[in-house]
Amino acid sequence: MPRWRIPTCASAALAAAGLLLSGCANPSVGSANDDPTKPVTLKFWHGWATPGEVKAVNDSIDRFEKLHPNIKVKATGNVSDETINQALRAGGDKAPDVVSSFTTNNVGQYCDSGMWANLDPFMKKTGLDKKKTFPKTLLDYTSYRGSQCALPLLADAYGMYYNKDAYKEAGIERPPRTMSEFKKVAEKLTVRSGKDSYKRVGFMPNFRFYQNSPDRLFAQWGPQYFDAKGDARLADEPKTYKFFKTADQLADAQGGYDDLERFRLTFGDEMSSQNAFLTGKVAMHLDGEWRGLMLDDAKAKFDWGVAPLPVPDDQADTYGRGFITGTVAGIAHSSKHQNAAWELVRFLTADTDQVVKFANAIHNVPSTFAALKSPKLDADPTFRTFFDILRNKHSKALPPSVNGGAYVVSLQDFSYSVEAGRVGDLRKGLKKLDDQIDADTLQSKS
Incomplete structure (x- = not known):
């Protein structure tokens, strides 16, 4: 099941927890002063919902907890971006520590708002070289204007x-x-x-x-x-x-x-x-x-x-290029266990054995150079064609924007009119489209 098809409704449990808030609250300030070797329970929210996918996530958590016996992970699945964002605005002890999203379009908002923590200091502290670990296209769609607030957690190639x-x-x-x-x-x-x-x-x-x-x-x-x-x-x-x-x-x-x-x-x-x-x-x-x-x-x-x-x-x-997108993972700005949270994010996104097992389990493209070369990957040649598309230096992802995916929706609506022959002057229509996108961007900053 492609991940964009996951339902976007929030679960009843989250509603009962009082996290479905409207508007913006004053979020609590997180902390990166915690000791990741001390006992702690992390809350991990993700969007996977089908039984096979949830099992793959839970198997991943089991592997992580064996490596880090002091860190317990409480996972909640089938969570939409909207629900995550509302919870992070509200902050507090009920908000998640680690979050994942299927919507790369929203990375600009995550980074610009500061709701997802910048991961560069954590990578520097633990010696993870992102440029040697992840393909450039994936780094492009997990960062915005110098803030690497997310990392790729498997990819989709078209x-x-x-x-x-x-x-x-x-x-x-x-x-x-x-x-x-x-x-x-x-x-x-x-x-x-x-x-x-x-x-x-x-x-x-x-x-x-x-x-x-x-x-x-x-x-x-x-x-x-x-x-x-x-x-x-x-x-x-x-x-x-x-x-x-x-x-x-x-x-x-x-x-x-x-x-x-x-x-x-x-x-x-x-x-x-x-x-x-x-x-x-x-x-x-x-x-x-x-x-x-x-x-x-x-x-x-x-x-x-x-x-x-x-x-x-x-x-x-x-030739060989294609459209690239994927799941992203990050640390909630409000988490008071950010060093422990980083251990989970690093494991899920950069541990080669984990990335390979997860990719094989849910049939998505691995997101690190090392995993793409692993002999343990599914050997199906049709599946591996997508690995080559991901590695192609000309492959493209959508650029992050503070207006999230609004500009993509605007392009879609405009394109429907173009193909149906309802746009007489293409240049004039595109000028109006640019103006609309810029207005949406300005509004998202207010």
Whole structure:
């Protein structure tokens, strides 16, 4: 189960504890003066909820407690970012010591607000070299303006699943590597059914389709969302125009947005047995590493493979890149046991054996250089394709912002209008989008 699908509702236990507060309170001040060798109980809040994932988390805690018998960890799962943030604003003894989040978009808020402690002093004190431990892309999305307030706790990489049987039927020898190849292959794989419907499309480019959020596709161009001052610059980014043009061309090559959108509305739920890729309605599909395990569990009736998503023709040397995101972990600013909390964070994020076991257990991409090279990792070649995407120096994550993921939602809404042909002047529309993002950023600072 991909982690972004975890429910965002708070548990009844947290509500009963009086931690679902509205507005901002005066948080208690934490402390890094504790002795991590003394007996202590840490509260760890995380978002994993399915039985297999919760078991993997609890197994991780058991391993940690064996190494640190003086530290007990009380874990609470299925906790949303909203609940964590409310608890950290309130502070007090009921707030967590260690926190994790599936939403890298919010790291800018965590760091800028100081709700998550800067981890650089802890790394310096214990000799952890973050640049030698974690890939740069992961460090980028766990920090903001010099504050490393989080560390990566497994990653998600996005690639392209493709139907090998459909390729063979269409006489296609290998996955496309550039966008021009992508359009040709998508058109060749598309099979019509009547005048305005399909038996199968090569690639569904519409942004509302499953994982096709525009920011994930846009990553193949390597865009710069913000300037040095933090102001949105999508209207001044030449790659933005190339991205929308390519998306439009992909749609046109397969019959146009309207026909594709009607076909998309016939698809089953993404996480069900009626998934459009699983049922053969889509031959190429953008998705994360978890999909392979789900295809195996569903006993897909066709042969399938994984490759990186194609890149723009003028950036052919970046082929192998992809969109990167993942879970992050940090220390609550209000914790009075920050040195002990650091021991848990360091174990979960940087202990090679732990990272490998956790990655294998929940089928996510390991987040350290050492774990990526471990012979104990799942040897499935389709799974390992995502390791290469993560390691690719051109792979991109969304840049942190103090407005959290608001700018991503704004981009999504704008992109829906663009693909439907409701934006007459793209540059003018992008200028308004930049203004909206900047206004949201300013409001988040007030």
